[in-house]
Amino acid sequence: MGHALDYDDFGGFGHPTVAIFPALLALGESIGATGRDLMEAYIVGCEVGLAVDYATHYHSQQMHRGFHSTAILGRLAAAAACAKLLKLDQQQTSMALGMAGSMASGVIHNFGTMTKPLHAGMTCRDGVMAAQLAQRGFTAGEQILEHPVGFTATVIGDEHTDLEEAAGNLGKPFRVQDALVIKKYPSCGGNHAMLDSIFGLMREHEFTHRDVANAEVVQSFASTVMLYEEPESDLKGKFSAKYNMAAALVDGVVDIDTFTDEKIAEQDMQDxxxxxxxxxxxxxxxxxxxxxxxxxxxxxxxxxxVFEHETPRGEILGSQVNPWGMDNITGKFRENAGRVLAGERIEDAVRQWQDVTGVDDVSAAIRSTLVK
Structure with a gap:
């Protein structure tokens, strides 16, 4: 559910938060964890996933093979986070990671379908299962990353990666503080730099789609995620640069309502x-x-x-160097929550979760904001 709208954050090994935090919410609720416990475990999970990504250059160089990094590296990240939350010892944590290495799966061919967000759901499920099984004495390989037929060599396809530096530099500095981008648009992150450019040009030069003779977007030959040139469904539209550009020009906004079958079929959009x-x-x-x-x-x-623009990927609105601001992030939460919660309960949710480290009992905080 957290990944279904493609409105969660992205960066590093794909979509780190949705591969980790739902698992921690479920596990934390069952053991009465605090919000601080969740945040510490979340950071550990992110750092493990990011360290493997950086050491292997997986997201930047290996995704062309068709594996979804959120589901591949996310398994290790989720297992590490859940192991931290359960306070597993070194041996148990090693076993949890060993299991997670055998669970890693998810292919990009399923982008634009319901199975893409299922990748994140299965990642969280497997992280919980691996940590709980390890806690009960279940065994796995002890060298899941470095073994010649372990995760790195077999799944990533790089048996020569030196992981010593990645392991030695965990938290020195923390990578998570520079990796994540808060999404402003509920579509594939590959669209966001383009959308920032379009909206910037529309504001600066005050034109609409009726003024546009033609538009062009440049894609890399290595792009594996923009799968649909002529999308006919809402989920496929999220992975279509052509549709995202058209929607931005026609409506002047890209939001949840952009991605419906009816919106895609509108004549202005097709034109x-x-x-x-x-x-x-x-x-x-x-x-x-x-x-x-x-x-x-x-x-x-x-x-x-003729207007041309190129927003660097590292400067997307919502990135660390170009932050969106907490007021806008909270506004995004209120807008989304307003689709399922009444106004008073939305504000209760904001108060409960805006500073998660202040939550004394995760289970109570979850109950207070459940949809009834």
Whole structure:
């Protein structure tokens, strides 16, 4: 459920929070954990997942093989987080990670379907199961990362990775503080730099989709997530750069209501998509050092004016270098929660969870904000 709208955070090994925090909520509720317990375990999980990602360059170099990093590295992260929450010892934690290494799965072909968010659900489930089984004495391989036929060599496909530095530098510094991006738009993170550019140009030059003769978005040849040029369903629309650009131009906003079958079928939207072109950067261009830092866009108006912009991926609104601000993040929460909770209970939820480290009993906090 946390991943179904593709509105959770992203960065590092895909979608770290949704691969970890729901598992901790479930486990924390069952053992009466505090909010501080959850945060400490969450950070441990993130750091483990990010360390393996950085050591193996998985997300940046290996996703072209078709594995979903949230589900692959997320298994290790979730297991590590749950092991921390259960206060497992070194041997038990090693066993939990060993089990998680055999559970890792999830392919990008399922993006744009209900199975993509199922990846996150299964990741959380497996993290809880691995930690609980380890607590009960279940065994697994003790060298899941470094063994010649372990996780790194077999699943990631890199048997030569040196993990010593990654292990030795856990928390020195903490990677999580620089890795995560808070999503402003409920679609694949690959769209966000492009959307920031479009909305910036629309504000600056005051044009609408009726003024646009044509638009172009540039994609890398290595892109594995923008699977749909002509999406016909809401979930596929989240993984279509063409549809995201058209929706931004037509509606001037991209939000939850953007991604419905009815919205995609609207005539204005279909007409705009016909005016949106995609250019794929060749391997030669990228190999020659001209790889884009973001997702370049080019918009040509009916009067002949041409606007171009490229927002670097590291400067997306919601990133650490370009923060969205707590007021906006809280506003996003209120808007989303308002679809299922009454106003008074939304504010109760804000008070309970805005500073999770102040929650004394996770189970009580969860009960206070359940949909009734």
């Amino acid at each position: 705009m998509m016909e005016r949106v072109g995609m250019r794929v950067q060749s391997k030669w261009e990228i190999g020659g050092g001209t790889v884009s830092k973001g997702v370049p866009i080019r918009i040509t108006l009916n009067d002949g004016r």
